[in-house]
Amino acid sequence: MTAIGELCVVTLLLWLLPAIAFGDATRFVAPIPSPEVVRGFDPPEQRWLPGHRGVDLTATPGAAVRAAGDGRVRFAGEVAGRPVVSIRHTDDLITTYEPVRASVREGQSVRRGTVIGVVVAGHVGCPAVACLHWGARRGSGRAAVYLNPMALLGAVRVRLKPVEPDDVRLSGGLGDARPAGVPR
Template sequence: MPIHPISSVTTLVIPLFFALAVVLAPPVAGASPGAAAAPGGPFGWPLHPRPPVVHRFDKPAQDWLPGHRGVDLAGTPGQPVVAAGAGIVVFAGTVADKPVVSIDHPGGLRTTYEPVLAEVAVGSRVQRGTRIGTLVAGHEGCETCLHWGLRSEGNGRRREYLDPLRLLHVTPLRLKPVAPQ
């Protein structure tokens, strides 16, 4: 009996769809922090428990134009802030009257955290989940938020601001239709 092409495609596509649905499902209430973000993956949330995203990334069309070069995560003053991934602290100080911590990660990525009173020194090696400081009030537009940023740092390409939520694989997956052949 010949195999019908539609049934063989269905046999492959349906299990793949359900596998993606399980992997991309939102976290279950009470699940461990970062549970929706590639458990054991290289990056996790910088605040625990998993914080609400108050203001999303809004990349400007040109570097000099206004935009939101990171995400704002709801927090509370005094809340511990942890490294999103392993790396080396390259800055722990003040920028424009705001306390900031910056960490370089393998692959030419840099994460930034503000307003955070540093508990780490420049040159310190950190792992995912290492406490790097304490959240303080004072972020413009969201008094008790952590502004979490991500940049590519070169490696032969120009510096570029990126959405830090991409590190967590929490951005929605959009499937495009396959063009008929």
């Protein structure tokens, strides 16, 4: 990808995802105290491929799970035999928490930091006694874009890659770095 293409992608991200890109930590808090990531965000290249669409945080069974931000409970129940809570926030952002035995109900408004349930042991692939899988996405269905939820806490920074000298196509001080066939 060219430097201009990368700049366009970053600009698009900054435009579409302002709270995520700037780590608006005033709007969101960690769902558990002192979260330690034991499995990171690893989205698939295509939406139908396998990947890890959230982060796994170490927890203890029965630990309180808190709403990361203000919103409304979108779902509180079981999915494929696992207890799940999801919350819709502003800007069509949805956060998910599993395995969590809910203490909230669908449609209930929650504030940032409100206890929404407790961690249940048995998260598949968790190397600890218990893990909380925390996910974030914008939109739903085919339009869903999965996001690294740690960015909600300002823990992920957007950085531009430096342009390598071989990629520089400028004249002046670097000799004639233009590819053959490019006029002066």
